[in-house]
Amino acid sequence: MFRFPVSLGGPSDNLNQTQPSDEQQHRAVMDEVDFFRSEKRDDQNMITEETHRLHVKRENSRVDDDDRSTGINTGLNLLTANTGSDESMVDDGLSVDMEEKRTKCENAQLRDELKKSNEENQRLKEMLSQTTNNFNSLQMQLVAVMRQQEDHHHLATTESKDKANNRHEAPELVPRQFIDLGLPSAEVLSDERTTVRSGSPPSVIDNSSPRQRGKRILEREESPETESNGWGNPNKVSKHNASSSNCNGNGNAIDQSAAEATMRKARVSVRARSEAPMLNDGCQWRKYGQKMAKGNPCPRAYYRCTMAVGCPVRKQVQRCAEDRSILITTYEGNHNHPLPPAAMYMASTTTAAASMLLSGSTMSSQDGLMNPPNIFARTMLPCSSSMATISASAPFPTITLDLTESAANVNSPTNNNPLMQFAQRPGFAELNQPGLYYNQQQSKFSGLQIPSQSLNAGESVGAATAAIAANPNFAAALAAAITSIINGSNNHQNGNSNSSNNNVTTSSVDRQ
């Protein structure tokens, strides 16, 4: 009987969703017109102002309704006036009927207010969702730019170093090559070519046989789907990018694919206690393989996202060998399609974590905590402190969000990050205190503190974006990050130039 407006298509959609009586309709039209006239005046205002204006509007509506009810009473006093209108016919009724009418009017008014509140909520959710999307895309671009500048810097430093040391520095080329493997981009290729030109031994430049490499490249390029298979060794990605760049020489495409490959390489591992075989993260997955991993009696399952054709996102699901109640889900890649709200939250979280990881991986160990990109990233990651582990030993840059520790603080006022609350949703089962560790350099960073509120699946996106937007550090961190890139990139690079070898701390060189 009572219908809540659920359309996302804007308030105008809701005009046809209810069929009120003539009186209600009249009142609804009055309110709608009044509301949107008010809205149009301040169309570009901030959300909070809109909300406030909505509140003010309600007060005005009540005043209007009171005036109207006064008018009805006035009509009562004009019983002698037989106008023949509908309203006068109503006014001819008994006082009891008038009370009923008034009650109906009030109900209708409340419904209108509720409806408009819901409309406003939907609009706000939509705006927040859009803001989230914009934020994520901006974040991706930011990471890509940062990596591009980092690679430019590597190119400059390695070229100068090669010229200075000529051919006596062959051993240093090995770590640099690993740097390149970890950071596939157009500049990486330039670096490789530069290295060859500088007279380095070919065996150092290309450890694997070119014939084999070319064969692998061809095999990977034959299938459009395998092109996006960044799950494997990072060498594949790098070499694949190398081949594609040599073939087409399209700089923009290279940058995009490089950034994409870079993002795809990063893994975000989520540890959570769950009896379910797989976490309910809102996405649709198709299992494409299962293997027995060494050192773990539990099989590892491989899934790929099936919400869109060609979506590169994959995940591994495996139970912890030590504690089989812990489910380890490892995500890789970014969705290339719209996500439902329930899935968007997890995707946003993993994307933010991956961005944090990637931006942090380009930094030296010394400034890892203080550099703006890391501040930016840690601010984006909606986790409290001591909740994520950046793995230095893993073959891929991996950040682990550990949701498995003691649940003592889950409901405490200080532990309100949306990821934890997401983890309390069905599928995440029992949940314990988060532990976010920045193990790589033994340094910790703090995350967001989110206003306490309970979440359900439908509110996850709104809560996450609200959490990000509401954080007072967010704007400052974002400004710092952007300012760092625009104005302070030299400083950042200079800081890294003193420890260029440290730039690989997070990624592949740690395998050595």
Add this chain to the structure above:
DNA sequence: CGAGTTTGACCGGCGC
């Protein structure tokens, strides 16, 4: 019958 799962085979990287 189509979509999803299972499972053995295959491939490539890596260490010895």
Add this chain to the structure above:
DNA sequence: GCGCCGGTCAAACTCG
């Protein structure tokens, strides 16, 4: 060069 291991493929199978 060989074997191990992780990741993927694809045919067979299951299920709704």
